[in-house]
Amino acid sequence: MSTEPSDAADRQWFDELFAAHAGAVQRYFLRRAAPDEAEDLAADVLATAWRRRDDVPRGHELPWLYRTAGYVLANHRRKHRAEPVEIAADRMEHPGADPAQEATDAVTVREVLAQLRPREREVLMLNAWDGLNGQELAEALGMSRGGAAAALSRARSRLHQIWQERQA
Numbered sequence: 001m002s003t004e005p006s007d008a009a010d011r012q013w014f015d016e017l018f019a020a021h022a023g024a025v026q027r028y029f030l031r032r033a034a035p036d037e038a039e040d041l042a043a044d045v046l047a048t049a050w051r052r053r054d055d056v057p058r059g060h061e062l063p064w065l066y067r068t069a070g071y072v073l074a075n076h077r078r079k080h081r082a083e084p085v086e087i088a089a090d091r092m093e094h095p096g097a098d099p100a101q102e103a104t105d106a107v108t109v110r111e112v113l114a115q116l117r118p119r120e121r122e123v124l125m126l127n128a129w130d131g132l133n134g135q136e137l138a139e140a141l142g143m144s145r146g147g148a149a150a151a152l153s154r155a156r157s158r159l160h161q162i163w164q165e166r167q168a
Contacts, residue, residue, distance in 0.1 A: 010053055013053065014049070014050055014053065017046075017049060017056075017061055018046060020061070020062075021061060021062050021065055022042065022046060024062060024065075024130065025042045025045050025046065025065050025066075025069055026038050026039060026042040027129075027130075028042075028066060028069050028130060029041040029042055029069065029073065031125060031129055032073055032125070033073060033076065037076070041069070041072055041073065041076060042069075044072045045065055045068050045069045045072050046065075048068050048072070049061075049064075049065060049068065057139075060135075060136065060139055062132075062136065063132060063135075063136040063137070063138075063139035063140040064139065064140075066126060066130060066132065066140040067139065067140045067141070067142055070122065070140075108166070111166075112159065112162050112163055112166060113159075115162050116155065116158060116159060116162065117158075119151070119155075120151075120154070120155035120158055120159070121155075122141075123137075123141065123148075123151045123152050123155040124152070124155050124156070124159060126140055126141070127152055133152075134148075137149075137152065
């Protein structure tokens, strides 16, 4: 049985997609779901990319994967699986810093982020933690570039407002 050229090209495309973006997709879930579920959720996204490979825009794979990850996560949450309520914050590792203060800061960040609306939180996380902006952010959110910029601006303003109220 011979492999058709399109099959080989599809496999090569997927291998390259996996090598370039599997880690980013898993980190997306590590920040949003229980750590022991991140790998399975990432695998669901990558399986979807394989099944829908003709729909994945070439050159814009990562925003498509993030958008798909948002759907996978929403479906996962609808299944009523137990998940941590808190939002995982990146570890803050600063040489010489007080670990107790860093832990307190991480708790504060989680509490402030929890006060945002889910869409605001998602926009900020895609931008700050996942590094998306401009057209990539728009594609991940499923909106125009101007709409994404406006959503990011509103989310940043609301985050600033909540942070200031907390500090007062």
